[in-house]
Amino acid sequence: MNKKIKIGFLALMFLVSSSFVFGTQTVFQSPGPSFSFVSYLNVGGSVAFIREEKPPTVDVSYGFQLSPWFSLGAFASVIPLSNFAHADLGLSIADTQAAFALSSGTEFLFIPYSDRVVHPMIRLAVGGISVGYLEDIDDSEGYDVAHSNRSSFASVSAGLEVNLSKHLRLALRGGWRFAANEETMGIQKHTLSGPEVSVHLRTVFKTDINKK
DSSP: OHHHHHHHHHHHHHHHHHHHHHHHHHHHHSOOOEEEEEEEEEEEEEEEOBTTBOOEEEEEEEEEEEETTEEEEEEEEEEEOEEETTEEEEEESSSSTTEEEEEEEEEEEEOTTTTSSEEEEEEEEEEEEEEEEEEOSSSSSSOOEEEEEEEEEEEEEEEEEEEOSSSEEEEEEEEEEEEOOOSBTTBOTTTTOEEEEEEEEEEEEEEEEEOO
16 A cells, blocks of 8 residues: 555656646747837928028938827927038028028827828927027137027928838928027027928838847
């Protein structure tokens, strides 16, 4: 009787130890959770209508697509307001050489029906605008110091976006910008507000992070 009990006890111990080893291997080999996000990079240019002049604008923004129809990002945009050294742009918005307007802040993109080849796009941008000029103080090549004043800025625009490929999109928008600039360099208060038309290329890419 004791012999049967010993044999049964040994068999039970073998089954328990085998189950433990098998369970340990299963947990060790199972894949960990994964995390992914969709981001975008937007590069383009605009034509800003300021008084009777139409200075070109360089725009760049980067952000994240939080849903198929909504993205949130940061933007920066620069508008030349006069001629620069070695660059005659034909601009006289400001009476000071090397004058500029640099706006930056947060942008909100509303893109309904983004899965269609052609779909609408609405952009809202909120932030600030720095208006000033560059100065060369050592008489060498290039500018050394920037003088500027910061004020509030906002813009709203709407247009169409075309899916050129899975990751590349072309957008054409028109809208209005609101610049609360003070009077400076011969520029009247709030003169930098006005309509604008822009063309942009936007790349959208997905990043997967697997935790092992």
